Amino acid sequence: MNPDASGAPPATAGKTGSARAATRRKARDPLAPDPAGAQAGGAGSAEGGFDPHVPNVDYGVLDNLIGYALRRAQIRIYEDFVLSLAQWQITPPRFSALVIISRNPHLKLTELAHILGIARSGAVLLVDALEEMKLVARRPAPGDRRAYSLVLTPAGRRTLEAATQAVVAHDAHAGSALTETEQATLKSLLARLAPPRAG
Amino acid sequence: MNPDASGAPPATAGKTGSARAATRRKARDPLAPDPAGAQAGGAGSAEGGFDPHVPNVDYGVLDNLIGYALRRAQIRIYEDFVLSLAQWQITPPRFSALVIISRNPHLKLTELAHILGIARSGAVLLVDALEEMKLVARRPAPGDRRAYSLVLTPAGRRTLEAATQAVVAHDAHAGSALTETEQATLKSLLARLAPPRAG
DNA sequence: TATTGTTATACTCTATAACTATA
DNA sequence: TATAGTTATAGAGTATAACAATA
Numbered sequence: 001m002n003p004d005a006s007g008a009p010p011a012t013a014g015k016t017g018s019a020r021a022a023t024r025r026k027a028r029d030p031l032a033p034d035p036a037g038a039q040a041g042g043a044g045s046a047e048g049g050f051d052p053h054v055p056n057v058d059y060g061v062l063d064n065l066i067g068y069a070l071r072r073a074q075i076r077i078y079e080d081f082v083l084s085l086a087q088w089q090i091t092p093p094r095f096s097a098l099v100i101i102s103r104n105p106h107l108k109l110t111e112l113a114h115i116l117g118i119a120r121s122g123a124v125l126l127v128d129a130l131e132e133m134k135l136v137a138r139r140p141a142p143g144d145r146r147a148y149s150l151v152l153t154p155a156g157r158r159t160l161e162a163a164t165q166a167v168v169a170h171d172a173h174a175g176s177a178l179t180e181t182e183q184a185t186l187k188s189l190l191a192r193l194a195p196p197r198a199g
Numbered sequence: 200m201n202p203d204a205s206g207a208p209p210a211t212a213g214k215t216g217s218a219r220a221a222t223r224r225k226a227r228d229p230l231a232p233d234p235a236g237a238q239a240g241g242a243g244s245a246e247g248g249f250d251p252h253v254p255n256v257d258y259g260v261l262d263n264l265i266g267y268a269l270r271r272a273q274i275r276i277y278e279d280f281v282l283s284l285a286q287w288q289i290t291p292p293r294f295s296a297l298v299i300i301s302r303n304p305h306l307k308l309t310e311l312a313h314i315l316g317i318a319r320s321g322a323v324l325l326v327d328a329l330e331e332m333k334l335v336a337r338r339p340a341p342g343d344r345r346a347y348s349l350v351l352t353p354a355g356r357r358t359l360e361a362a363t364q365a366v367v368a369h370d371a372h373a374g375s376a377l378t379e380t381e382q383a384t385l386k387s388l389l390a391r392l393a394p395p396r397a398g
Numbered sequence: 399t400a401t402t403g404t405t406a407t408a409c410t411c412t413a414t415a416a417c418t419a420t421a
Numbered sequence: 422t423a424t425a426g427t428t429a430t431a432g433a434g435t436a437t438a439a440c441a442a443t444a
Binding site for chain 2: 054057058059060061062064065066067069070071072073074076077078080081096099100102103104114115164167168170171173174175177178182183185186187189190191192193194
Binding site: 119 | 413420
């Protein structure tokens with residue numbers, strides 16, 4: 001199934017002495033091929049590449065919905081976000097993971113999964129990729145030989161710093177049509193949207 | 200590949216007299232199984248089920264980004280949106296398609312694909328599902344025997360009306376913490392976000 | 399030759415469930 | 422028995438490319 005599952009030899013056979021001493025395999029490359037150009041509906045997003053708001057089309061209720069306006073804006077920004085990180089082979093989930101690991105070192109995989117809101121199995125794949133890129137390292141978790149303790153490598157810190165600059169610039173561009181005050185208003189309104197359901 | 204590609208017999212062999220007189224096959228069921236409960240990271244969304252904002256976690260830059268606030272809000276709303284349509288087996292892309300077809304009858308498949316921002320092949324699958332649900336019909340396109348003309352069936356109109364009510368209610372709930380004025384402000388700010396890139 | 403709808407195929411992302419080694 | 426990480430498998434969504442019928 002995996003394009004490189006074929007002959008990839010056991011990489012790091014003998015590890016320092018923690019967890020599974022697993023035979024890490026190579027992770028694949030979410031944005032390497034991308035023969036088309038656009039990203040939104042392609043590999044990176046999966047959201048459904050909605051809505052350039054085609055002229056002379058009646059969008060009906062859709063145009064009255066906050067949710068739809070949100071979605072539209074989010075898709076536009078998301079595309080650009082992906083592009084701004086493409087040069088480092090960093091996808092949005094990877095970026096989030098790097099930031100979280102950076103600010104909360106020594107998380108375990110399960111904790112990372114929980115924070116990112118994904119399944120553990122997904123976190124494994126994510127960390128596999130980041131580890132192969134030499135940005136993140138699995139370290140033995142003190143006191144629990146089942147677990148890993150995730151940290152950024154020096155290269156990871158450097159890359160994250162550069163990527164963060166790009167992201168911040170991207171975000172500034174996204175909001176560039178708004179004043180500082182308006183941006184603050186927007187954030188505060190967004191935070192008050194769809195209050196977490198009680199049930 | 201398709202779970203029900205096995206024995207599904209040719210449905211409508213002889214059609215009225217347009218397009219391919221194709222042998223339509225059954226479409227699958229995006230939200231029928233859903234053994235878990237939550238939708239966000241599951242089948243419906245694909246966005247990555249981010250971010251319940253776990254306490255005692257440092258989110259670093261993420262908390263300063265408009266894009267991230269947007270994403271967060273969008274995911275929360277999206278989950279709820281999916282749930283509010285689940286009883287009709289209508290997913291967000293299906294809802295959009297129904298609305299678009301309703302407001303712009305007699306679109307061709309290719310036009311629908313363009314409006315929705317998806318590939319033609321995806322539109323085929325989408326319409327397959329809606330047709331099988333008896334909500335949409337392919338009619339011969341006058342003047343072009345290659346093409347179909349998409350219309351809502353009576354059942355499609357009824358279902359769309361009910362679903363629209365649910366969606367509107369959902370949207371009202373999503374914005375319920377905001378005043379009317381604030382909602383208007385939010386929409387206007389969103390519309391000004393990430394202006395379509397010139398290039 | 400171009401276009402419409404279709405089909406086949408592939409790839410990404412995510413999830414669940416079973417498995418292992420620890421606890 | 423429960424938990425951490427892993428692996429296998431499956432399902433939804435999208436895309437590209439090739440094809441038949443028609444323009």
